[in-house]
Amino acid sequence: MATRKKSAKAASKTSANSAFSAKTARVEMKAERQARTEPNGGGTIQSAKGKLGVMIPGMGAVATTFVAGVEAIRRDLAKPIGSLTQMGTVRLGKRTEGRSPKIKEFVPLAGLDDLVFTGWDIFEDNMYEAASHAGVLDYRLLERLKPFLSSLKPRAAVFDHNYVKRINGPNVKKGKTKMDLAGQLRDDIRDFKKTSGASRLITMWCGSTESYIEPTTAHQSVKAFEKALRENDEMIAPSMIYAYASLMEGVPFANGAPNLTVDLPVMLELSRNNEAPICGKDFKTGQTLMKTVLAPAFKARLLGLSGWYSTNILGNRDGEVLDDPGSFKTKEESKLGVLEHILQPALYPELYGNIFHKVRINYYPPRGDNKEGWDNIDIFGWLGYPMQIKVDFLCRDSILAAPIVLDLVLFLDLAKRSSELRGLGIQEWLSFYFKSPMTPLGLYPEHDLFIQSMKLKNTLRHLKNEPLITHLGLEYYD
Numbered sequence: 001m002a003t004r005k006k007s008a009k010a011a012s013k014t015s016a017n018s019a020f021s022a023k024t025a026r027v028e029m030k031a032e033r034q035a036r037t038e039p040n041g042g043g044t045i046q047s048a049k050g051k052l053g054v055m056i057p058g059m060g061a062v063a064t065t066f067v068a069g070v071e072a073i074r075r076d077l078a079k080p081i082g083s084l085t086q087m088g089t090v091r092l093g094k095r096t097e098g099r100s101p102k103i104k105e106f107v108p109l110a111g112l113d114d115l116v117f118t119g120w121d122i123f124e125d126n127m128y129e130a131a132s133h134a135g136v137l138d139y140r141l142l143e144r145l146k147p148f149l150s151s152l153k154p155r156a157a158v159f160d161h162n163y164v165k166r167i168n169g170p171n172v173k174k175g176k177t178k179m180d181l182a183g184q185l186r187d188d189i190r191d192f193k194k195t196s197g198a199s200r201l202i203t204m205w206c207g208s209t210e211s212y213i214e215p216t217t218a219h220q221s222v223k224a225f226e227k228a229l230r231e232n233d234e235m236i237a238p239s240m241i242y243a244y245a246s247l248m249e250g251v252p253f254a255n256g257a258p259n260l261t262v263d264l265p266v267m268l269e270l271s272r273n274n275e276a277p278i279c280g281k282d283f284k285t286g287q288t289l290m291k292t293v294l295a296p297a298f299k300a301r302l303l304g305l306s307g308w309y310s311t312n313i314l315g316n317r318d319g320e321v322l323d324d325p326g327s328f329k330t331k332e333e334s335k336l337g338v339l340e341h342i343l344q345p346a347l348y349p350e351l352y353g354n355i356f357h358k359v360r361i362n363y364y365p366p367r368g369d370n371k372e373g374w375d376n377i378d379i380f381g382w383l384g385y386p387m388q389i390k391v392d393f394l395c396r397d398s399i400l401a402a403p404i405v406l407d408l409v410l411f412l413d414l415a416k417r418s419s420e421l422r423g424l425g426i427q428e429w430l431s432f433y434f435k436s437p438m439t440p441l442g443l444y445p446e447h448d449l450f451i452q453s454m455k456l457k458n459t460l461r462h463l464k465n466e467p468l469i470t471h472l473g474l475e476y477y478d
């Protein structure tokens with residue numbers, strides 16, 4: 001829980017940790033030097049020919065809204081609203097050139113018709129039943145998609161009730177050791193590749209939020225992790241077993257939940273060795289999306305912040321899982337980091353050195369997937385005069401998450417086909433989609449949505465050997 005004390009402590013910790021800051025500054029200066037505005041080559045990108053298999057651990061509200069949505073769009077029953085890959089454009093060259101192709105025409109992405117799906121869940125419901133249970137999509141649309149969705153049945157899951165305390169289901173794998181379970185998942189992956197005819201695969205974690213844990217020695221290297229798998233180490237969560245299995249098969253992995261999962265040295269090592277890109281964590285959908293839009297505005301205008309109280313009510317299964325203190329703590333950590341990284345209290349102590357930041361999530365069944373996120377924001381301006389902002393976002397959780405899943409699937413596949421990106425491990429250019437973006441050790445994450453958007457589009461320009469856009473714009477006045 002972040003309190004005034006915690007913010008102050010964090011600020012002093014940041015300033016005290018000068019060695020860390022110096023290292024961070026060096027990493028950034030190096031990156032800055034390399035970020036030239038002229039084209040500098042983006043390597044080669046293999047074509048997106050063939051089917052792309054999407055494997056989803058956790059076939060609940062987000063997963064079914066995504067898959068049903070893709071099918072509805074393929075059948076021209078709806079539009080891919082909210083998806084950058086489907087509707088977004090990227091400006092190329094000067095503002096006077098009038099070149100703004102659609103992203104999907106600029107870089108070679110898999111087409112929606114090429115996507116094939118499978119998944120795992122602890123419940124036996126097929127995707128039609130799971131989508132009906134989630135109650136996100138209108139039943140008339142679901143009826144039209146019924147034959148397709150009913151054909152998608154979950155594979156047996158790797159599950160540990162200790163990590164997700166509020167749910168239990170029958171569709172679970174059995175194995176003597178966690179290494180056996182990883183082996184069974186690897187068999188599933190190979191089986192899906194063979195039976196679906198997919199030429200490439202992606203794993204997209206849409207499973208429940210697991211209980212909060214911190215990394216241990218078991219997570220520090222592949223060798224230590226494999227030993228721990230064989231010894232059934234309790235610090236290996238189910239999501240890590242899926243990640244291990246995917247990366248061992250050379251399959252990229254995205255983490256939509258706030259779990260540690262791939263945010264560990266072992267996974268970075270595997271990802272780089274096997275050229276299987278990773279990204280995460282925790283989809284940035286509702287309240288945090290708003291936070292990462294508003295907080296940069298306060299900072300840009302040097303408006304102070306004394307408090308930010310965020311509360312949510314939601315009534316879906318995710319809300320039920322998050323009602324457990326262990327799962328909530330994982331989500332809370334993910335949501336709390338945002339303000340500190342954007343506002344940099346160590347640099348602006350008078351403005352942001354004493355913030356009371358609180359996040360609550362309340363399970364309230366009547367609302368189902370239609371979450372309400374309230375924010376009370378106490379800011380101060382000229383001469384310290386206080387002001388308040390209230391945000392009441394009546395959103396639809398999975399409607400906001402589904403286009404993010406689609407974009408991540410297509411961009412991770414692009415990363416895997418790019419000679420420049422596939423061996424990097426963490427795909428920081430995809431921070432745009434996450435509440436708690438992964439970064440290499442010693443580098444703080446960029447949370448500002450607009451910096452994240454620029455980073456993503458500049459990465460695409462770089463891959464296609466187009467000049468990066470800095471928005472300097474002096475050339476228009478020569």
Ligand SMILES: NC(=O)c1ccc[n+]([C@@H]2O[C@H](COP(=O)([O-])OP(=O)(O)OC[C@H]3O[C@@H](n4cnc5c(N)ncnc54)[C@H](O)[C@@H]3O)[C@@H](O)[C@H]2O)c1
Pocket residue numbers: 057058059060061062063120121122123134157158159160164167169205206207208209210238239256257258282283284285286316317318321397398400401
């Ligand atoms: N919807 C959003 O806006 C949003 C935003 C950020 C993050 N998330 C995260 O995305 C995840 C999915 O959200 P949701 O609303 O679809 O939740 P959900 O509860 O509807 O679906 C999660 C599914 O995962 C399954 N599951 C749990 N553990 C599993 C395991 N080990 N293997 C296979 N399946 C497992 C559950 O049975 C359930 O069907 C959650 O972790 C949530 O916190 C969602």
